[in-house]
Amino acid sequence: MAYHSNNWRQIPQYVATYNRFLEQGYRDGWEGLDEPDDPPSCDLEFPAFLDAIIYANQVGDLTGFRDAWPLAYAPLCARLNELGQSIPMLAVFDDGKILARLGTTYQSGHAVLIDGDKVQAVADIGCFGQSANGQWLAIAGEHGVVITRGWQGEMYCVCPYPSALQMGVALDEPWQPEKLVPFDDGRAVLFVSAQGCFILEPQQSIRLLPTNQACEDHFQWLAEDCPEVPQSLPHLDMVHGAVSSDGQWIAVGSQCSAHLVFDRQGNQVAEIGPHSEYPHFALFSAKDEQLLLNACHFYNGASISVPCPKIPGLYTDFYQEHADITVVEQAARVYAGVARKDEYIIGDAYGWLRCVDFQGQLRWIHHIGSTIDAMVLSADGQTLICSSYAGFISILELDSDARAPYELGFGPVHESRRWLFWKNMQPLMW
Known part of the structure; x- marks a missing residue:
């Protein structure tokens, strides 16, 4: 099968122009710089692209395919509302296998295992969720979270879900975790x-969010302003959390909180005002510095x-300058991140x-393109x-010094493979 692409072949030229713009802007500042025009439309070539990538996967000729259809995001945008889907969870194991969840956490989804090209x-x-040291995998079950030693390893412990008594009211739906973070000792998980948000252990669970004060304020508001509404817990938007590798600190937050930090026993030890409107993400450095x-x-x-x-x-x-606070990035709404060295x-x-x-x-x-959903690092x-x-x-x-001319950005990083997990289609390598 012949590979044909017309406007698509102009992508490396567009990328070279845009990369010069990026490097100059980050080096010298953005004043006076004009952003390059959008790349040429490739939507009419999409059917040919789809035929070509399916054929390349069937015959195993991905190198030839990439030469004709270089990695890109913009040419696919018009089709992604129909084809794309969230992939909110990833884990990578010592043998290189990758576990991924397809589908948002609030809808039905399922997991896949990537093993080489299979x-x-x-x-x-x-x-599911993986500990920072990669040793532990937490999997949500019907009655609690099971922690295993790696992929398909021995079951180390089971951490039951919180009881209605701990919540103060009965839940009207099953527990629906958005993120699981096993502690590096395998003995607990941040739910x-x-x-x-809870620290779950085999013998107990400790509620971090909503805080006691938030619950009291919420129940008082319901009683005074909405007496006809059954008592229920406040819904946490933009909820997130992270655990230090030594297990000493747990950082959590939501749209309606500050950045909150708790110790291992669930005692709040810090409340840090955000430097934008709504807390959204937390991450400890690789060695907890x-x-x-x-x-x-x-x-x-x-x-x-x-x-x-x-x-x-x-x-x-909020926005308070402090000797112990450093602003490290001022543009990104962060959805995922990893730390190393x-x-x-992010x-x-x-x-x-x-x-x-x-x-x-x-x-x-x-x-990469679209909203970044999840990230993990190899061991x-x-x-x-x-x-x-x-x-x-x-x-x-x-x-890596293998950066290709079609890769948008700059620096020592190279995208060696991209998988397409599109709705109602078989997985495709690119």
Whole structure:
């Protein structure tokens, strides 16, 4: 089968122009710079692209396919509302296998296992999460969270879901976790959901959000202003959480809170005012030197960092400048991130990956497309796997000099493979 692409072949030329614009802007400032025009429309070529990628996967000629149809996002935009889907959870194991959930957390979804160039559906796994050290996998079950030693390893413990008594009211729907973060010792898991954030252990659960005060205020409001409405817990929007690798600190937040930090026993030790409107994401550095906290406003945001030894007793207001707070990034609404060495890699609402150091210096930037949904690092820290709402799973080699001319961005990172997990289609490698 011959490969044909006309406007698509102009993408490397457009990328070269745009990359010069990016490098100049980040180096010298954006004043006086004109953003390059959008790339030429490729929508009419989409049927040919789809035929070509299906054929390339059938015959195993991905190199030839990429030469004719270089990696890109813009040419697919018109089709992604129909084809794309959220991939909100990823895990990567020592043997290179990748576990991914297809479908948003609030709708039905399922897991798949990627093993080299093979993909298989995984039954009975909906929500899962991996510890920072990669040793533990938490899987949500009917009655609690099961923690296993790696993929298909021995069951280490079961952490039951909270009881109605702990919540103060009966739940009107099953527990629906949005994120699970096993502690690095495998003995507990941070349970993050719109229904609440908890430290779950085999013998107990500790509620972090909503806080006791938030619950009291909510119940009082219901009694005074909505007496006809049955008592129910406040719904947490933009809920998120992170656990330090030593298990000492747990950072959580939601749209209606500040950045909150608790100790291992569930005692609140800090309340840090965000530097944008709504807390949205938290991430500890690889060796717990710092805590990164992101807040958003629409599709932009700001990320600050706090030295972990300075966390206890830190109470600041919104936007407050403080000697222990560093603004490390001022553009991104962060949905996912990883930490390694002395840097953070964060993914934003526009499909960009940014690598910044502890002082906020940009080291590289790379475009995947659509909202970045999830990220994990390989055990050696050299391979980054990320997903987006476009139904992409991208595998990137870090500290690499193999960057291709069609890759949007700059720096030592190369996207070696992209998977398309599109609705009602077989997985496709690109």
